[in-house]
Amino acid sequence: MSGERQTVETRKFNIDSVEHAAGTPDTPLPWAELGLKENEYNEVVKILGRRPTAAELAMYSVMWSEHCSYKSSKNHLRQFGDKVTDEMKEHLLVGIGENAGVVDIGDGWAVTFKVESHNHPSFVEPYQGAATGVGGIVRDIISMGARPVAVMDPLRFGAIDHPDTARLVHGIVSGIGGYGNCLGLPNIGGEVVFDAVYQGNPLVNALAVGVMRHEDIRLANASGVGNKVVLFGARTGGDGIGGASVLASESFDSSKPSKRPAVQVGDPFAEKVLIECCLELFKASVVEGIQDLGAAGISCATSELASNGDGGMHVELTKVLLRDPSLTPGEILMSESQERMMAVVTPENVTAFEAIMDKWAVEYSWLGEVTDTGRLIIDWDGETIVDVDPRTVAHEGPVYDRPYHRPQWLDGVQADSFTASPAAARRPADGATLAAAVVELMASPNMCSKDWVTDQYDRYVQGNTALAMPDDAGVVRVDESTGLGVSISTDANGRYSYLNPYEGARLALAESYRNVATSGARPLAVTDCLNFGSPEDPEVMWQFAESVRGLSDGCRELGVPVTGGNVSLYNQTGGIAIHPTPVVGVLGVFDDVARRTPSGWVEDGQAIYLLGTTADELDGSEWANLRGHLGGQPPKADLSLERQLGEILINASRDGMVDSAHDLSEGGLAAVLVESSLRFNVGARVGLDEVCERDGVDAFTLLFSESQARAVVAVPRSEEIRFTDMCTARAFPAIRIGIVDAQSGSLEVQGQFELSLHELREAHEGTLPRYFD
Secondary structure, three states: OHHHHOOHHHHOOOOOOOHHHHHHOOOOOOOOOOEEEHHHHHHHHHHOOOOOOHHHHHHHHHHHHHHHHOOOOOOHOOHHHHHHOOHHOOEEEOOOOOOOOOEEOOOEEEEEEEEEOOHHHHHHOHHHHHHHHHHHHHHHHOOOOEEEEEEEEEEEEEOOOOOOOHHHHHHHHHHHHHHHHHHHOOOEEEEEEHHHHOOOOEEEEEEEEEEEEEOOOOOOOOOOOOOOEEEEEEEEEOOOOHHHHHHHHHHHHOOOOOHHHHOOHHHHHHHEEEEEEEEHHOOOOOOOOOEEEEOHHHHHHHHHHHOOOEEEEEEEHOOEEEEEOOOOOHHHHHHOOOOEEEEEEEHHHHHHHHHHHHHHHOEEEEEEEEEEOOOOEEEEEEEEEEEOOOOHOOOOOOOOOOOOOOOHHHHHHHHOOOHHHHHHHOOOOOOHHHHHHHHHHHOOOOOOOOOOHHHOOOOOOOOOOEEOOOOOOOOOOOOOOOOEEEEEEEOOOOHHHHHHHHHHHHHHHHHHHHHHHHHEEEEEEEEEEEEOOOOHHHHHHHHHHHHHHHHHHHHHHHHHOOEEEEEEEEOOEEEEEOOOOOEEEEHHHHHHHHHHHOOOOOOOOOOOEEEEEOOOOOOOOOOHHHOOOOOOOOOOOHHHHHHHHHHHHHHHHHHOOOEEEEEEEOOOOHHHHHHHHHHHEEEEOOOHHHHHHHOOHHHHHHHHHHOOEEEEEEEOOOHHHHHHHHHOOOOOOOOEEEEOOOOEEEEEEEOOOOHHHHHHHHHHHHHHHHHOO
């Protein structure tokens, strides 16, 4: 199955060789069509000392794209490294710059995790765009030497009643489920948000997590002169050509041609075989390193391997196995066909490598070898078509210090508080209207049950899932003998970030951190996917800069490092950008996942406690959103309080003091009371008067405010004294608001209303089927 067996007679082209390029300096090239700016093309000419060949132009265009080079964001992203403390490095094994970050979780185990975007392809071709997003992030995990164990998908769509939303929802959800289920990976969480601002730019972010022993960590580089370079997996086709440079690095514009050919096509069964094949290669120690082929395909793999190594690389491109023999050399370099990997193998391990390939029936082709030239040289049938310094392609591309400024309109938006709006004057004030408001909230698109989505995912395959949606975080067991495991959550709130990008990023971090702590795990590390509009708009660039500053400051305050992630820019259509949406994933560790804490109560008579205090913080809230209002300032993010609350939740879970815990975020206390009751169909009786008096708020505000650093827990009666003593010792506000009532079949807010669980469930679970069935 080696590429040596493929003939090249049918693959002859008018080759634009390096020699030909040097002799034809005035030949016009389609640099603009490939996504390069004029100044960037001129810089390529300066670097090479001549015009680039067609193949070199293809490489530079994809590798210098926004998606691959981070040219507009790199200056700001440095804060994630600059603000790291010794405390944050304690468990960090591999940080930013590799395919995925790696953290030490104890007992010789390590976990790698990362979140990335596949936004633009998923709008153009929802099924394949979403499916290949899952495939790509999983290959990042494989390349680190880890076995993938779970995936998550934070999703954002346009208005739920828009005619195009159903097309996107059906395609994207089916693509995620189809690919992930075929891989046999549990999908343990994520988000599903509907907002008209994402109508032309849905956000499809994909997270994967993998596990390995410390000694199994692998980094990708091409070192060792004479070592062989091999491409293996699926054949290279015409799908995904220019995806990174054209599709993922510019905005949608109706004046431009269809981008459908730039969307990749995935084969999950091929990827499943690739997973097992790569893990065997690592276990047998027959590869020096493996690089996945995702964005920019062979261009990325060859240039990054060579750049990360200590020499150069020579490749014969005609040896690449093709699905389409009509592909030009440039198209082969740019193709983003899926399920492909590139490895570096010592000569003495070639036979062992081929034996493993044959065992798994995986095709491969020996493309070339590592050299000592310091150059990446690619030939086509003996003619040199690429001769570059690989660092100029992979790591030394343009870096822009984009101009940015605070939007002039923001002062007016922040002054427009919900409390002073006409809608606030009509807020529910008695039991009947409060009850109706709770039902309306829980049936709304963003607060309704997402079972219609998550039931299409296999959440429990492999048998190691301890918690999954709809709980606050996903939990998977890593070590069967000890119960060691991890908890993961992803969160973002575009409305908060629109009102205040700095605080919005900190709030996303706070909620994800709180969700992990609520499950009982100790937060350890962060990955992020930063989704924004065009960096060429100074106001969007200001939103991005403020978000990165807020997130990096927040990570330092909470003591959790960013291990890696993704930036997705140009998420806008016709000049209208999405809300700034920094999706933050937090990973935490359990000594034993048997002590994880679910989000719903079960045992009759247990005491229900509210932790934290409530203020009038309805700006940017789900309730304000339902009333068509977006203005004011988002809730205050006090990360010292978040850290205190986290310690209480973690200790209480570990020591058996709580049997359920649910953080308060979107939808406030009202959402938590309903969700905790519906989780296991067990009701509750609560009273609000004492908390209202203590915090100086009315019942409506207590139910619907989205004040942070709060949680609701169910405490066994035998543990009440121990639990309250722990809160008192930490001077953290905790007040008993009710009891679990397993017999009532209802949620009763004493003195206000009583709603049957049947009525709440019908409202909560009926929304998505009504729109999408």
